[in-house]
Amino acid sequence: MHPAKSVILFTVASGAxxxxxxxxxxxxxxxxxxxxxxxxxxxxxxxxxxxTGGLLASTFHLGHPERAWRALTQWRSSWLxxxxxxxxxxxxxxxxxxxxxWQNPEVLSLAEQVAGGLTLVGAVVTVYCTSMIYASLxxxxxxxxxxxPASYLAMALVTGSVLLCALAYMGGYFTNMIQWVxxxxxxxxxxxxxxxxxxxxxxxxxSTAETATGLAKEGETAHLxxxxxxxxxxxxxxxxxxxxxxxxxxLVRMSMMAGFLYPLLLVFFASSQSLWINDVIFVVAILxxxxxxxxxxxxxFAEARHSVTLYYGERAV
Amino acid sequence: MTSLPTNGSGVKLGLxxxxxxxxxxxxxxxxxxxxxxxxxxxxxxxxxxxxxxPAGVWFNRIHTFEVxxxxxxxxxxxxxxxxxxxxxxxxxxxxxxxxxxxxxxxxGIVLVNADHCIGCKLCSWACPYGxxxxxxxxxxxxxxxxxxxxxYNEALPEDMRVPACVSTCPVGAxxxxxxxxxxxxxxxxxxxxGGYQLMPEQGCEPVNRYLxxxxxxxxxxxxxxxxxxxxxxxxxGSLISKWLDRVLSV
Numbered sequence: 001m002h003p004a005k006s007v008i009l010f011t012v013a014s015g016a017x018x019x020x021x022x023x024x025x026x027x028x029x030x031x032x033x034x035x036x037x038x039x040x041x042x043x044x045x046x047x048x049x050x051x052t053g054g055l056l057a058s059t060f061h062l063g064h065p066e067r068a069w070r071a072l073t074q075w076r077s078s079w080l081x082x083x084x085x086x087x088x089x090x091x092x093x094x095x096x097x098x099x100x101x102w103q104n105p106e107v108l109s110l111a112e113q114v115a116g117g118l119t120l121v122g123a124v125v126t127v128y129c130t131s132m133i134y135a136s137l138x139x140x141x142x143x144x145x146x147x148x149p150a151s152y153l154a155m156a157l158v159t160g161s162v163l164l165c166a167l168a169y170m171g172g173y174f175t176n177m178i179q180w181v182x183x184x185x186x187x188x189x190x191x192x193x194x195x196x197x198x199x200x201x202x203x204x205x206x207s208t209a210e211t212a213t214g215l216a217k218e219g220e221t222a223h224l225x226x227x228x229x230x231x232x233x234x235x236x237x238x239x240x241x242x243x244x245x246x247x248x249x250x251l252v253r254m255s256m257m258a259g260f261l262y263p264l265l266l267v268f269f270a271s272s273q274s275l276w277i278n279d280v281i282f283v284v285a286i287l288x289x290x291x292x293x294x295x296x297x298x299x300x301f302a303e304a305r306h307s308v309t310l311y312y313g314e315r316a317v
Numbered sequence: 318m319t320s321l322p323t324n325g326s327g328v329k330l331g332l333x334x335x336x337x338x339x340x341x342x343x344x345x346x347x348x349x350x351x352x353x354x355x356x357x358x359x360x361x362x363x364x365x366x367x368x369x370x371p372a373g374v375w376f377n378r379i380h381t382f383e384v385x386x387x388x389x390x391x392x393x394x395x396x397x398x399x400x401x402x403x404x405x406x407x408x409x410x411x412x413x414x415x416x417x418x419x420x421x422x423x424x425g426i427v428l429v430n431a432d433h434c435i436g437c438k439l440c441s442w443a444c445p446y447g448x449x450x451x452x453x454x455x456x457x458x459x460x461x462x463x464x465x466x467x468x469y470n471e472a473l474p475e476d477m478r479v480p481a482c483v484s485t486c487p488v489g490a491x492x493x494x495x496x497x498x499x500x501x502x503x504x505x506x507x508x509x510x511g512g513y514q515l516m517p518e519q520g521c522e523p524v525n526r527y528l529x530x531x532x533x534x535x536x537x538x539x540x541x542x543x544x545x546x547x548x549x550x551x552x553x554g555s556l557i558s559k560w561l562d563r564v565l566s567v
Binding site for chain 1: 319320336343346370371372373374375378379380381382383384385386387394395397399408410411412413414415416417433434435436437438439441442443444445446447450451452453455456457513514515516517518519520527529530
C-alpha cells in the first residue's frame with residue numbers, strides 16, 4: 001500500500017496526543033501529578049495541538065476537504081466515520097476537564113472526575129476506531145488482525161509517555177513513577193510490534209492469483225501474462241507498491257531502535273535534576289521516538305499487500 | 318446511506334463473462350471509456366495521454382493470464398476482462414464515511430454520488446477486485462455504473478439498452494441480465510456453464526459470474542490420434558478438388 005505522508009502524520013500525531021492525555025489523566029486520577037495551572041496548560045495544550053493537527057492533516061489527502069463534515073454521518077457502518085465522531089466527541093470532556101483543572105488547582109472535583117473519565121474512554125475509543133479503519137479491511141491480510149488495534153493503542157501510549165516525561169521534566173514533576181511507567185510502556189510497545197510482525201509473517205494466505213481469476217484447476221497455476229495497459233494506473237500506484245525485503249528488514253531494525261531502544265536508554269539515564277544533559281536527553285528522546293514510530297507507521301503501509309495486486313502479477317496475498 | 322439495502326427488490330443486475338470466447342480485443346474497455354466519459358460519472362480523465370507515461374481512469378480493464386498445467390507441459394492463454402462485480406455484500410459501500418457510495422435497492426447497482434464523495438479513497442482499499450478508480454481532477458472516486466444511463470434509457474433503441482461493454486463485444490462474450498432471477502437467460506447460462514464468482518473467500522458475494530474456458534477437444538491433445546489438415550485433405554475429395562487444392566496452396 002502506498003504510504004501517504006498525511007496519513008502517517010495524522011495517525012502518529014493524533015495517537016501521541018491521545019496517548020499523552022490518557023496517561024496524564026490516569027496519573028491525575030491517581031494523584032501522581034501536580035495540579036498546577038502550568039502543568040495543566042502544557043499537557044492539555046500540547047495534546048490538543050497534536051490531536052487537532054493530526055485531524056487537520058488527515059483531511060489533506062482528501063479530494064474534497066470542504067466536504068469532510070459529511071464523514072460524520074455514516075457511523076452505523078463505517079469505521080472512518082466512527083473515528084471522526086469519536087474524535088469530535090472526545091473534545092468536549094477533554095476541554096471541560098482541562099478548563100476545570102486549570103480553574104481550580106486545589107482539589108479534583110467530581111465534575112472533573114467525570115470529565116476525566118470520559119476523556120480516558122474517548123481517547124481509547126478514538127485510537128481504536130482509527131486502527132479499525134485498517135483492521136476492518138479484509139483485502140489487506142496484514143491489517144485484518146487484532147494486532148493492528150493492539151499496535152495503534154500501544155504506539156499511542158509509547159509516544160504519549162515519552163512526551164509526558166519531557167513535560168513532567170519541564171514542570172518539575174519527573175518522578176520515578178513516570179520514568180518507570182514510560183520504560184515499561186516502551187518495552188511493551190516493542191513487544192507488541194514484534195508480536196504484530198511475527199503474526200503477520202505466519203499468516204495463512206487468503207487469496208491467490210488462482211482464486212482471483214478462478215482459472216486454475218487442482219494442480220494448475222495462473223500467471224499474469226499481460227497487464228491491461230503498458231503503464232501503471234491508480235490501482236498500481238495506490239495499492240501496487242512492493243517493498244524490497246532487505247530494505248524492509250533494515251527499516252524495521254532502524255524503527256525498533258529509534259522508536260523503542262534509544263528512548264528506553266535515554267529515559268533510563270534521565271533524572272529530574274535541571275542539568276543540560278537532561279535537557280538534551282528529553283529533546284533527543286522525543287525526536288528519536290517520533291522518527292521511529294513514524295517509520296513504524298510507514299512500514300505498516302509499505303509492507304501491506306492488497307488483493308488487487310493479484311490481478312497485476314502478485315502470486316498470493 | 319452506506320449501510321447495504323435491506324429492502325432490496327431481489328433484482329441483481331450483472332454481467333456474465335464467457336472466458337471461453339473472449340479474444341482479448343479490448344473493445345469492451347474502449348467502448349466503456351467512450352460511453353462513460355460522457356455518461357453518469359463523466360468525464361474519465363487521462364493524464365499525459367500522448368506522453369511517455371500515460372494513465373487514466375478506466376472502468377473496465379482486460380488482463381491476460383496464462384494457466385499452466387501441473388506438469389508444466391501444457392498451457393492456455395485466457396483473456397480476462399474485469400469491471401465492477403456489483404457485489405451483494407459490497408465492502409466499498411459500508412466503509413464509505415459520507416454515504417456517497419451506495420447500492421441501489423431496486424436493481425443492486427453500486428454507484429457513487431459525486432456530490433457527496435470526499436475522495437478519501439477508502440472504498441478503493443476495501444474492494445478486493447480493484448473496481449474503483451480515483452479521478453484526481455474531480456477529487457472523487459469513480460466506478461463502473463453498469464451503464465445505468467443506458468439500460469433504462471428510453472431514448473435509445475431497445476437493443477442498445479445494455480451496458481456499452483456488452484453491446485460492443487464482437488464475439489458475444491458478455492451477457493447482461495438479472496442474476497437474482499434463476500429463470501433469467503443469464504442465470505440459466507451461468508448455471509449451464511458452471512459460472513463462478515471471483516475470490517469467494519473475500520466474502521463480498523459478487524453478482525457478476527465468469528464462465529470457465531471449455532475443456533479442450535480430444536483432437537490436439539498430444540495422443541497422436543489427430544490427423545493433420547493436409548493428411549485429411551489427401552484422404553478426401555475428387556482428383557479435381559485435389560488438383561485445385563494443390564494449385565491454390567502454392
